[in-house]
Amino acid sequence: MDYTRKIDEKWQRRWEEQGIFRADTSATEKPKYYCLVMFPYPSSELHVGHARNYVIGDAVARYKMMQGYQVLSPMGWDAFGLPAENQAIKHKIHPKEWTLKNIRRITEQMQSWGVGYDWQREITTCMPEYYRWTQWLFLQLYRKGLAYRKEALVNWCSSCKTVLANEQVISGECERCSTEVEQRNLKQWFFRITDYAERLLSDLDILDEWPERVKTMQKNWIGKSQGVEISFPVEDVQEPIVCFTTRVDTIYGATFLALSWEHPRVVELIKDSPHKEEVAAFVERIKNRPPSARLIESFEKEGVWTGKYAVNPMTGEKIPIWIANYILMEYGTGAIMCVPAHDARDYEFAQRYSLPVRPVIRPVETVTDSPVYEGEGVLVDSAEFSRLPSDQAKEKIAERMEEKKTGVRVHKYKLRDWLISRQRYWGAPIPMVYCEGCGEVPVPEGDLPVVLPETVQFLPTGQSPLTLIESFYRTKCPRCGADARRETDTMDTFVDSSWYYLRYISPRETDVPFVTSTVNEWLPVDQYIGGVEHAILHLMYSRFVNKFLQDLGYVSFDEPFARLFTQGMIVKDGAKMSKSKGNVVAPDYILEKYGADTMRLYILFMGPPEKDAEWQDEGLLGCWRFLQRAVRLAEMLIEHPGEATEDALNEQEQTLARKAHLTIKDVTEDMEKSFQFNTAISRIMELVNQAHKSLNEGYVRKSVLEHAVHTVFFLLAPFTPHLSEEVHQMLGGQVSVFRRAWPEYQAEMLREERIEIGVLMNGKVRDKLTIDTRWTQDEIKEKALSLSRIHSLLQGKSPKKVIYVPQRIVNIVA
C-alpha cells in the first residue's frame, strides 16, 4: 500500500460526508464530552508548533468518540485585534478582508491535517452576529455596576497608540511591540473584576484538574495579603492617615510614615508647611520622571519631609511624615508605616535621610549580620507585646487596635480592575451613548449590535478611526432623543474571548447569546487545551465572566473549564519558531512527503505534550518508518493463508497475544492518566516490533496476527486516523473506526507463567532468574541462592537476609 496524500484526502472527505464531528447537543443517549482547543487569532498561516495544539485536541476528541461519547469539538476565530489593524495601516488592506483571508487559509490547513471540528458551529468574533452578544455582555455588566468609566493613569503604548491593560504590560513594555509603556491620564472603561477577587482565588481550590503552575500564577496575580489598616493621627490635622501593613508586629519599630506623591492628602498636609515648596518641587519631579525611571531594577530611593508629624497609635510617639518615590498609590492605601529595621526598602531610605532604625523583632535562630531582618521572630522593645512570637503578636496587636478603633484587619489584593477600552478600530464598539442632558446612556439591548462601520480611513492618529466617522458617532440619545455622541472606543479582544465557549453550544441563536438549559447540560468544558501564555489573562477573564453570568442565573456552574491542559511549545534550534528567526517548520512539505499521519504521530511522540520539545526532521523519519512497518504487518495479514486449528497457542503466539492485550491496557491508561501520548505511542511500537519478531521466530496463526494488527490500528486511530481507517477498510471493516469501540483487553490474557526476575546482592543486580509464577516464595529464594554466580559471591557464608518482591526481584543481603 502506498501511503499518499490521496488517502488523507479520501478520508477527510469521507469524515465530512459522514459528519463524524457533527455534534448533536440535543441527543442525550450518549455521555457528553466537550473538548475545546483555544481558538486562534488568525494572523498568519500555521506551522508545526501551532499544529501541536490542534493535533492534541483532535487525538482527545477521537479517542473519546471511540469510547462512545457524544463529542463536541468546535472551532472558531478570535478575530478582532491589533495585528489586523496594523496590517491595514501598513498594506492598505481592510482588517476584515485580511482576517477572513487568514481564516480561509488556516481552515484549509487544519483540514489537511485531518483535524476535525464541527464546522457548523464555527464562530468569528468580528462578525456582528457574534459581537452583538459581546456588547450584550457589556450591558449586563454595566447594569450591575460592574462596567464603569473613570479617569485613570493608564498604560499607554505610543507605538500601538492605545491603552493597555496591566496584563498586557510585560516588564514595562507593550506585550505586542515591546515599546516602553507610558502612563497617561485618560477616561477609560473598566470591568470591576476586583469584586470577584476572593471567589477567583478561593475557587482555584476546586480546579483539581488544572496544572498547578497555572493556579499558582493566578494566585500570585490576585495577590491576596492579610494585614491591618492603621490610622495614624496627624498633628494639627483632623483626619488621620491610614496605612496598610502586613506586619503590625513591627509597629513599635515604625520611625516614620511615607506617602506616595499621588496621595490625596499631600496638598492638604503641606498647605501651611515651611517645606511646602520643596515638597511641591519634589512631587513635580517624580510626576515628570521618564517612564523608564519606574522600571530600573532598583532605582534610588528618594523623598522629602512634609514638615508634619504623625502619632504612632501604640506608643504615642511623634514620627515624621515623608513623601517617598517608592510608595505605590495603586496598592494598599498609598501610605505606609516605615520600619527600617525590618524592611530593606525602608532601611535604604532611612540610611539616606538619617532616620532612626529601631529593631523590634529578634530572629529566633538565624544569626544575621545584616542590619535589616525581614523575617518573623520574637518581639523586643514592644511594651507588653515583647517576647511574643510574630504570629501571635500580629493577632494581639490587631485586636488591641480594633478595640481602640485605631486599626482594622483587612485583606488587600494586587488584582486591579480590568481596563477594557481601546482607542482602536478593529474591535467590538462599546455600546454606550453620551447625551448632554442624560449623561452616560447604555444602548438598549434591542438596538444591538452597534455595528462597526466598514468604510474607514486607517491613520495612526492616536484616536480610533471611529472618531472621524460622523455617521457612526452622531446619534440620538436613547433616553431623551436629543442629539448625542456614541462611545468611539472599542473593547479589548479579551472580552470577545471571555465567553466564546458558551456560544458554541448554540452558535446560530439570534434571540439570546446562548441557551441556558443546553449550556448547563454541556458545560463546564470537559477538556480545555491551549498554551500557557493564557495562564493569567484569558483564563482569569473567562472565569470572571462565567461567575458573573452565574450570579445573573445565566449559567449554573462555578467554573467554565473543568480540566485544563497547557501544552508546551515546539522549538527549533533552541528557539521559538518565528518568521524573523527563519526557523519555521512549515507542514506543507511534510504532508507532501510523508502524509498527515506521520506529522501527527511525530508531534505526539516528540515528548510529553506539556513540555517544550525540539523539532528534528530525523525524528519525523522514525515515525514514518514505524508506520511503514505497521502497514507491512497488515499486508502480511492479508496474504496469510490462515488455517483452522483449535490447538493451544504456541510460544510465539502466546507472547504476541499477551503483548497485544497488555498494549491495550497500557495505552488506555496513558490516555486516561494525563495525555501521555509519547509513551502510548512507544507501547504501540513495541507491539509492532513484537509482531515482527514473533513472525520471524516461528509460525503465528492468522487469528492471532489479526488481533494484533487490529489492536495496533485501533490504538493508533486517534493519532493516525487516515491510516487507521484505510487499513481497517483494507481488512474488511465497513464502518469508520470512530464509530467503533475502543479495544478492550482480557485480563486473563495478561497472565504469565514464566517471568524473568533480577537477583540482587546487596542491592546490585548479579544475575537473572526465570521463575514459574506458581512457585512459592521459598522455592524462588532457594533457586536464587543456588545460582552459581550467587554461590561464588557468597563464598560459603550464609546470607543475613533474603528479600523477595513478588514478580520483581530477589535481594540477598550478605
Add this chain to the structure above:
RNA sequence: GCCGAGGUGGCGGAACUGGCAGACGCGCAGGAUUUAGGAUCCUGUCCCGCAAGGGGUGGGAGUUCGAUUCUCCCCCUCGGCACCA
C-alpha cells in the same frame, strides 16, 4: 528577591504505590540485501575495562535490605511575578 516547574546516555525521552535505570525513537557501529545510492532487514550501542570487575540519574549528606523515586543542605536551567509594604 518571591513563587512555580525541572536537571537521567551522543540526542528526544522511559521507569507504576521505593524494587533489574536507560523502554520507545533518533543517531552511531557492524553485518545482510543491492550494480551503486536510497530504502529495507538483522545485530550491537550508559561509561571505564581485552576480561574479571568497577562506576553511574546535577553535587553532598541521610533514611532503607534496596533510592531517579522519600528527607535535609547546596548548585544550575527554564517559566511567572516583581519597590505589593
